[in-house]
Amino acid sequence: MRDPERAGAEAGLAPGEILLDHASRAFDVRGDQGRTLKDVVLRREGQGPEPVQALDEVSLHVAPGETVGMVGRNGAGKTSTLRVLSGIVPLDSGRALCGGRVISLLELGAGFGRDFTGRENIELNGALHGLLKHEVAERADAIVAFSELGDFIDSPVKTYSSGMMVRLGFSIAAHLDADTLLIDEVLAVGDVGFRRKCLRRISERIASGATLVFVSHDTAAIERVCERVVVLDGGRVTFDGPTAEGLLFYHRVMGTEQGDGESVRPPATRTLAVPEVSLLDADGHARGVFRTGDPVRLAFHVVASEPVAEPRLGLEVRDEEGRVIFRTETGLELERGEARLALDIARLGLLGGDYDLVVTARDAARDQPGADRVMSFSVASEPGAEGVVDLRGTWSARTAARVAS
């Protein structure tokens, strides 16, 4: 039962399905140093530090096509989970099964030949991921184009900057058609524009049915691509549910860690939820891409599970780097525990780029954690103006005072 992929095939899992069943794995802290025969001969019981329990009875089922973000502090077992699922590290007990073809991205550039050119490394890396010669050849051009490395693709990788390595490494991984993608933090490096492009590419893979397990400290990225979040702590699952609630739970746990004394409230006690948000155009059709100056209607559906004293709905627009560029809040009237409301924007004053709309419903009287919902939308770029906000007005010219000579 060592290889999850093979075990998954034997157990008849659907492509993209993942099953962890009471999975446990401990690491001997001394084991990292590498043993010598002397250590083995002289080893006594109970010597040295206790083994670290990286995974402690973890049970998890991921259905094909699901997108799961994994968060938790360092050493919580996130990377260990990925290493177990990708078949690099075996379990002590329990089962790990994966259906279909699994591709793991634990480190970009692992296995690059430094004397190889970018193009040669595409072949090597493709082969390491289990592709055949013709499979790599079919993808090579798309990989080169995606990486935007231009002529550098034929230079040895040792001349690359780390950003270029990321470009190459991710471009390769993004073009391996996996049923399951396991990605660990590798997108933390590289420039913002390329990171965006990578996330978009991942979204496309998911749209075509792939499963994603994504480990990151970048909660904005997790918000964008994952519909489900698993929070790990000390090798155990402490939360498993929808992304908005999961990230809230995670932030609370981390906040408590920093000592502000706030108690961790499980998300189940929340009373307000925003099950539906849509961005509509002038004709009332839901859209994801707009033009600067378009009329936009934001429609919300808010539901309260019990009476709420002071319900509020907050809106936030963030730019590509996660900066809040706009925030507003409004009071609500909840009839029969639910409300439908809309915000009409006559003219969208944003310039070309990708944006996130973060929706928060909360009870102002109880300062309760609210339900978050995140929508991404894009504004098509337009010639003649750069930046975030459209402040274009009308130019007029008057005769300027002459500078005395």
Next chain:
Amino acid sequence: MLRYRYLFEQMVRRELRQKYRGSALGVLWYVINPLVLMAAYGLMFGVLLKAVSIDDYLLFLLVGLTVWVFFAGSLLTAAGSLLDQGSLVGKMRFPRETVPAATVTVQLVTFAVLLVFVAPIAVAVRGTLDPALLLLVPIVACLYVFVLGLAMVVAILHAYFRDVAPILNAALLPWFFLTPILFRLEDLPGLREHTWAETLLQWVNPVTPFVEAMRAVLYSGRAPELGVLLYVPVAAAVAFLLGRAIFRRMEGELAVVL
């Protein structure tokens, strides 16, 4: 196994590139090494000590040395191979056998280049153009498979116990002198009194039959004796199957111990 043939090719290519990087003479260095050894041993034992009287002693030496250099070089580089690729093994899932196998195959390339030099010289000097020469290919293939099996064992053991490479290093020198490379077994006067030693050197040392088989074909221009001819493929199969079994049994924790 077939699925990973392409991976294997790529790994060998990478190893080759790394090995010959930045050296103008490239593969030639690995050809020069056994030639230097041949000259030194030839001078010592053939000319100065006059310990042996073998026709074309230099060529006799060279054929044996070629086999030994491949054997010892493969095991030594294979021992550290998994450790060298530790970060790769920890980050990607691929058949781990390809790591030691690639290092052995790179050694095979230099071995083959060496044979391309040695074989025509042997044929020219010794007049050994005989149908038996055709046996060269299966003998080399068996030697490769045999070394592959041992390399897998050495590589995986060294990943777990870091003393394996130093032990191997210490063992190879006496092993060299217990292998009939500088001499012929039948020329050793002491063996007549100690037949157990003859069995030991001839059959327990698995390198002996390979050296003798190569020498029969290249130096003597005849097929190896039947015993040797049977021993070589059997030794290859046993070493390979056993090596692979040990490797597979132990490879699970590789990502953790490296």
